Amino acid sequence: MSNTQFGQFVSILNPAAKPSRVNAFVEASRNQWPVPEPEWQGERQKHVSVPKRQSDESKLRDFLFCCRDGNLEEVRVYATRMPHLLAYTDRYGFSALHHTVMSENVELVSLVLKAYRHPRAFVRKSLMYSNLEALQSDGLLLQHGVFRSGPRLEESAVIVQDVPARSRANIEGICPDDMLEGIDATRIAKDKMNQDVLIRVPTAEEVVDACFGAGSISEQSFPITLKFCRPAHHSILANSDWTFLDRASSMSSSFRKIQKLIIRESNSFDPAPPRKARRQPPVIPSDSSSVTSSGVTSPSGVSSMGSPMSVASQRRATSGPLSPSMSGAPVKLPSLDRSISEPLFRR
Secondary structure, three states: OOHHHHHHHHHHHOOOOOHHHHHHHHHHOOOOOOOOOOHHHHHOOOOOOOOOOHHHHHHHHHHHHHHHHOOHHHHHHHHHHOHHHHHOEOOOOOEHHHHHHHOOOHHHHHHHHHHHOOHHHEEEEEEEEOOHHHHHHOOOEEEEEEEEEEOOEEEEEEEEEEOOOOOHHHHOOOOOOOEEEEEEOOOEEEOOOOOEEEOOOOOHHHHHHHHHOOOOOOHHHOOEEEEEEEEHHHHHHHHOOOOHHHHHHOOOHHHHHHHHHHHHHHHOOOOOOOOOOOOOOOOOOOOOEEEOOOOOEEEOOEOOOOOEOOHHHHHHHHOOOOOHHHHOOOOOOOOOOOOOOOOOOOO
């Protein structure tokens, strides 16, 4: 490829690049491999995800216009029928959530956030390993944890614990807290007699152990493909700067409500703080004491075993002498020595 053709190719990748910078980049990258990053690469938005298909590009343009215009019904139709558009952004890095906030419609923002929580709107990534050595040497760590997709939306799953930099998982876009959605592996193999043999797909627990080096997976199951997913608005809320809502909330009450929705949604992805233990009700001490059945003297508020006494027991302990029926002494019943014919009562 000549320098002129390479310069045209670079200008197609980034139309905003100036010709002088393109030519300087071509001259500097001659006889160098891999090709270094150009200077103007840092000027572009890092979190831009434009659709690759032209049909999706036109639909995304209409969808973002409806979000910005506050058209509730059209946004509901797009979010229901084409939820994959929620993960895309325009060329400036603004997603459907950003355009919805511009509409100043609280109900529409709540609808879009609800659509982001649906599994159909999740961002899905696939990662393939050819053998067990490639899986263990990549450094991907999995663990059993809690997968969060929104406020009060939690489930137990296998999530990503750590992704090393410059690893294959990092290149494919796998991020921490992503959920392992599925495992695909070779299911049919050939035995010594050249006949088809059905092979069991490894489970999630076996993959977790294999990542830590504690277990092993049959070589016949490789190549193996790990499928991950995460909510699209997780990265949108984390990578976007929402400080403009601080100034906008002072001008309008609707922006104040929108700011509360955004903060509540972003806080739902943070790990929940540990709950505080409930405090036991204090035992009221008393000067009087009671003698237990074992002969050990204890305060009236606490029994010999250390447990609080009931209110009725405390009353008995502090109310002075007890009647024969309450103290447990035998009660003297009236005698029945009289004859049956003699009346018990006389007029």
